[in-house]
Amino acid sequence: MTWWKRSILFQSASIDKWLQWLLRAGAVMAALIMVLIMLFLLLESWPALQHIALIRFFTDETWHPLEDHYNLLPMVTGTLYASCGALFLAIPLGIASALFMAFYASPRMAILYRRLIELLAGIPSVVFGFWGLTTLVPMINQWQPPGASLLAAILILTLMILPTLALTSHAALTAVPGEYLRSAAALGLSRWGMIYGVVLPAARKGIVAGILLAAGRAIGETMAVLMVAGNVVQHADSLFAPIRTLTANIALEMAYAMSDHRAVLFVSGLLLLLLVMVLTSLAGWLGKEHHV
């Protein structure tokens, strides 16, 4: 115990009140940032929303913003293909990783593997993109040119959302009450029988919440996809076709966009924000229900 020379009691009676108002100001500032973001995205995309009919974003012939053609659909499908493909690969890998940590590995091994997953989560997207560009893309190129393709984007995205999936699924698995496991063991279920019949159904909501969060990450990812996907505006007709995602489109064209074109890019930012908001709200709702 340290004894302070001055009184540690902050004797003044009003100090609690003062501190609380100070903290309240900070918290309101923190919460206002979200409002500010919405406000400024709306403000900047207003010119486009005002005199470009919403339907045109899906019915214009092409994406040629300099000639007033604003079809966002190829980018939307690009984003969807890449995210769905990545989820398709990452969900089994992520859940297997979580099961390994929770039920198959020795405690030491489980901690080691968990560290590895956490470190994987800390690798910046630009490094993933760089690695994909210098290693994956040439490999795919030898097999099926041009290399920079939907497949490369899917593989890199898989690596990027895998840690989210593994860590949230692991949290959901460890939250399953121990008595479920002991009852299953007492009934003589095999390990997989216990996992498939008892643990996974009990942890379902938490795992689904993790999947929604991962989907949000995949949709919002910019740099890695920008570096490996080839960035051609088109509907992909095969895994080896280059694509452009909504995020990559913003990053590529923002630098020189003017007037309407710029506003349309802000519209696509707004679209992304709304998509991700819906996903995280759903995940948060599921997660809350899961914990109660």
Place this chain on the structure above:
Amino acid sequence: MYKQIGVTGKPNHLLRDQMIRLLIYLMVLCVSGVFLWILLDLIHGGGALLSWDFLTDVPRDAGRAGGIGSILISTLLVLLIALLVALPVGWATAMLLAEFIPAMSLLGRWVRYSLQVLAGVPSIVFGLFGYAFFSIYLGMGFSILSGGLTLACMLLPILVSTAEAGLRAVPESYRLSAAALGMSRTATLFHLLLPVAAPAWAAGLLLGIGRAAAETAALMFTSGYVDRMPESLLDSGRVLALHIFDLSMNVPGGDAPAYASALVLIILLLVINLIAMQLIHFWQRRKLNTE
């Protein structure tokens, strides 16, 4: 009848269990393998160029020659600004949420919900916002200041959530004892709860630094591309992650320095994240001991 089921069922189940175990082990090996592959690739590609000179020299010839000295300085400045702004706001929010208002109050719910949404906002959207608000509306242009403030917005959710979790994990008996001694809540907070929760706060701080150092998309249109040594906070300054992006995408023949820069960034992040994990681990063990 009963026996028959047992006899015919059992080997099948055993086989199935073994197959699934094998499958899971294979997937885990695959994930670990790819992680090591990335790491070895970066070390192999960037190790040769990495030296003290590379870290201190300024980039020349669009980054093909020279080093990353000015880039590191810009990165450091952007990080400093982001932390200076985000820490007071974030930690104040955490203290309020954990200690002063009930979790279900209107303000509490609103703040929590907006932070939860903020945590999911894609970084490119932060970039758009920072560009529209800080660079254009507030007139900061492409500058280190604008980039740092944009990053500060991004860091808030992680700082708040780690700090709040740290405070909430302090046993209730501490607060009750302090109240029984007649300490004000402010005194309790600063002399009792914060010292106990300090490792968790430090871990959150390190995780925030890691997140900020890894950020690229939010800084493309806020702190800009200029690779000169920054002279003031209103100068544009290129951060390390953006340097890697620029070298690999826009500079033919920039792969070698890009490898070395990526190696620097990744070593930095691995060290920061490892320390953060160690802190959380240490803190959890100490918490178990005190309870």
